[in-house]
Amino acid sequence: MASARPVGAITRGTTNPNRLRRCDRWLVATQRHRLTAPLGAPLVVDLGYGASPVTAVELRDRLRAVRPDVRVVGVEINPARVRAAQHLQDDTLSFRIGGFELPVDGKVDVVRAFNVLRQYDESEVESSWSLVQQRLSPTGIFVDGTCDEVGRLATWVTLDRRSPLSLTFSWRLGGLDTPSVIAERLPKALIHRNVPGEPIHEFVRTFDRAWATAAPHGSFGARQRFLAAVDTVRADGWPVLHGRSRHRLGELSVEWSAVAPNRR
Structure with a gap:
């Protein structure tokens, strides 16, 4: 299938090996x-x-x-x-x-x-x-x-x-200070919605709090601290997807319906 005129605009095109x-x-x-x-x-x-x-x-x-x-x-x-x-x-x-x-x-x-x-x-x-x-x-x-x-x-x-199904976050756990640093890399559909009153803002704040609460687990390494934070978020009622094998990699997915933007 070909189009006479491509739909979109030329972007900066910056990339690096292993970036994705x-x-x-x-x-x-x-x-x-x-x-x-x-x-x-x-x-x-x-x-x-x-x-x-x-x-x-x-x-x-x-x-x-x-x-x-x-x-x-x-x-x-x-x-x-x-x-x-x-x-x-x-x-x-x-x-x-x-x-x-x-x-x-x-x-x-x-x-x-x-x-x-x-x-x-x-x-x-x-x-x-x-x-x-x-x-x-x-x-x-x-x-x-x-x-x-x-x-x-x-x-x-x-x-x-x-429809959208899920939102996935992925962090390099080594040297991670605060999970909310990832807010700068939210997809376009959400990056401008990280403000009070929006579900994505509440989720980012919730995970930051869970990470802080899990600080004692840090003595066993960043991975154990991350797993404990995920457990807290799940216990708070957020619809966390997938299992331990993904979370151990510093990855967390949630159902899209939980973080979808409010309609303006």
Whole structure:
């Protein structure tokens, strides 16, 4: 499927090797069923991969652990970035000019877009989400995320064809002072909602308090302190997803309905 004019705008394109490893590993660990469901080779799109195609290469290599036949398409609105990646193409990896309309044939099983919508206006988020959702397979997902320059702090929203499903936070626990530092890396849909009265603000404050309360566990290491904080948040009634194996990595997912923005 091709569009005469890509939908979107050229972004800064900053990227680094391993920057998106936290999300890639989450995909492999928690979304395996979405990659194994297709009878044919799963189709995955790295949307807005940036000035370097390295994240598309890494995504393909990591997903091969689940499906060796996976096909990854790197989509960029900047023609120069697509031309620069052509030498990497093979049967499992290709690069195309495009935007949120997704210039690929057929339905897509996974779309990953990191640090793309961060550079847009909040008012453009829902329409961009909707364009991608229309292209998803019945079991497909769209992952819209943000991370810091080296991937030590990351957050992402996961959506299916109908609606957002969850919000995931991922911290590098070594040297972590206050969990709320991750608020600077919230997805565009939430970053301006981290204010009193909004659910995401309450969640960030709640986790900071839980982290502070869990300080005695720090004598056993940051991981034990983090696990204790997650237990407190869950006990407070927040809909925490996944289990200990994910939390031990400094990762915490909650149902989207618990943190979704208030309607204005």
